[in-house]
Amino acid sequence: MTRGTVDPSAPNELQGNSPAHKHPHMMRAHDLLEKERHLIHSIRRAPHRSANPFLINERQGEKQLCISSKSLRVEDFHLVKTLGTGTFARVWLARLKDEKDQNKVYALKILRKGDVIKLKQVEHVRNERKTLATVVGHPFITNLVASFSDEQHLYMLLDYCAGGEIFTYLRRAKSFDEETSKFYAAEITMTIEFLHDCHGVAYRDLKPENILIDADGHIQLVDFGFAKTVDNRETYTLCGTPEYLAPEVIHNSGHGLAVDWWALGILIYEFLVGQPPFWDQNPLHIYEQIVDGHIKFPKDMSPAAQNIISCLCKTNPSERLGHISGGSTRVKSHPFFEGVAWDDLFYRRVKGPIIPRLSHPADTSNFEEYPDSDSRNQNLYTDDLKKKYEPLFSDF
Numbered sequence: 001m002t003r004g005t006v007d008p009s010a011p012n013e014l015q016g017n018s019p020a021h022k023h024p025h026m027m028r029a030h031d032l033l034e035k036e037r038h039l040i041h042s043i044r045r046a047p048h049r050s051a052n053p054f055l056i057n058e059r060q061g062e063k064q065l066c067i068s069s070k071s072l073r074v075e076d077f078h079l080v081k082t083l084g085t086g087t088f089a090r091v092w093l094a095r096l097k098d099e100k101d102q103n104k105v106y107a108l109k110i111l112r113k114g115d116v117i118k119l120k121q122v123e124h125v126r127n128e129r130k131t132l133a134t135v136v137g138h139p140f141i142t143n144l145v146a147s148f149s150d151e152q153h154l155y156m157l158l159d160y161c162a163g164g165e166i167f168t169y170l171r172r173a174k175s176f177d178e179e180t181s182k183f184y185a186a187e188i189t190m191t192i193e194f195l196h197d198c199h200g201v202a203y204r205d206l207k208p209e210n211i212l213i214d215a216d217g218h219i220q221l222v223d224f225g226f227a228k229t230v231d232n233r234e235t236y237t238l239c240g241t242p243e244y245l246a247p248e249v250i251h252n253s254g255h256g257l258a259v260d261w262w263a264l265g266i267l268i269y270e271f272l273v274g275q276p277p278f279w280d281q282n283p284l285h286i287y288e289q290i291v292d293g294h295i296k297f298p299k300d301m302s303p304a305a306q307n308i309i310s311c312l313c314k315t316n317p318s319e320r321l322g323h324i325s326g327g328s329t330r331v332k333s334h335p336f337f338e339g340v341a342w343d344d345l346f347y348r349r350v351k352g353p354i355i356p357r358l359s360h361p362a363d364t365s366n367f368e369e370y371p372d373s374d375s376r377n378q379n380l381y382t383d384d385l386k387k388k389y390e391p392l393f394s395d396f
Contacts, residue, residue, distance in 0.1 A: 082370040088115030103361040111154040114380025124225045131227040140191045142222040149396040161220045163213030163356035164366030175274035180353040187219045193328035206263035217352020242283045243276040247315045250287045261322030265312025308336040
C-alpha cells in the first residue's frame with residue numbers, strides 16, 4: 001500500500017491516455033501519435049546547443065497536444081489492464097485498436113468530471129495538464145502524448161513506464177546503498193532544477209510513490225496534480241504527503257519553490273534508511289516532529305549524506321540549500337554528489353542501478369493488481385454542472 005496525501009482526493013498516479021476520433025478527412029489516431037512521438041524523440045535527442053540543457057521547446061509541446069486533442073476518442077483504445085486507481089481517476093494500460101505492434105502501449109488516465117468538481121479538484125487537474133504540456137520532452141518527467149475529453153470524462157495519454165514505482169524497489173530492498181541513492185537523488189535534483197529555474201513550477205508532492213523506473217533504470221516523475229506555477233510568489237494550499245510536508249506548509253505561512261528542496265532531503269533520508277525521518281501513526285504528531293526539525297541520523301550514514309539532508313531540511317526556507325544563493329548549483333556541487341557526471345546523467349548515457357525485470361515493453365508485472373471494473377458510464381456530470389464548469393475543461 002502507498003501513503004496517502006493530505007488532500008485525499010488527489011490522484012495517486014499521473015499516467016494517462018487519449019483516444020482518436022475517426023473521420024475520413026482526419027489523420028488516423030495511430031498516425032497522429034506516431035507524428036507526436038517523432039517530435040518528442042527529436043526534442044529529447046536534440047544536440048546540446050545551450051549552456052543550460054534544460055531549455056526545452058515548451059511551445060512545441062503545446063502544439064503537439066493540440067493536434068491530438070481534436071482527434072482522439074477513448075473508443076480508439078483497447079483498455080488492457082488497470083495500473084492504478086484514485087478517488088476520481090483510473091489509470092489503464094491502453095493500446096490503440098489499429099496498432100499492429102502489440103508491445104506499443106500507453107498509460108491512459110481517465111478522470112471523471114463530476115467527481116473532479118465534487119472534490120474541488122478542478123484547479124489541480126487543470127494545473128496538472130498545463131504543467132505536463134509545458135514540460136514535454138524532459139528525460140525524467142512522464143511524457144504527456146495527448147489530452148482530450150468527452151461528455152463525462154477527461155483523458156491524459158502518457159508514455160507507459162513499465163518498471164513501476166521506486167517505492168516498490170525500496171520496500172523490497174529495505175534501503176538503498178549510497179551510490180544508488182545518489183544516482184536517483186541526482187536525477188530528481190535535475191528535475192527540480194528544470195521545474196523551478198525554467199518554469200517556476202513547484203512540484204509539491206515528491207515521494208517514492210510518484211517516481212517510476214523505466215526500462216533503463218532511470219526515473220520518470222509522475223502525478224503532477226499538486227504542481228503549481230508559483231515563481232517567486234507564495235501559495236497557501238495545504239497539500240502533499242504528511243511525512244514530506246515542509247514546515248512552512250504546516251504553519252500555513254505561505255510556501256513556494258523551497259518546499260521541493262525540503263522534500264528532496266526527506267527523500268534522500270528515506271532512500272538511505274528505508275523510512276522517512278519524521279513518522280507517526282497520527283499525522284498531527286508527524287507535523288509536530290517536522291516543525292521541531294530535529295533529525296536523528298543512523299551512525300553508519302556518511303557525513304556527506306547527513307550534511308546534505310540537514311542543509312535541505314532547514315526549517316527556515318530562507319536558509320535551505322537549493323533556495324539560498326546559488327540555487328540548484330549549490331545542491332549539485334555538494335560533496336554528497338561527488339563523482340556525478342551530470343551531463344551524462346541528463347542525456348542518459350549510463351544505465352541506472354535498478355534495472356526492472358521486463359519480459360516485453362507491455363509487461364505490467366511491476367504494478368499492483370487492481371480490479372478492472374470501469375465506472376466511466378456513471379452520469380455524474382449533470383447539465384447544471386456543464387454550464388458552469390465546461391469552459392474550465394476547454395484545454396483538454
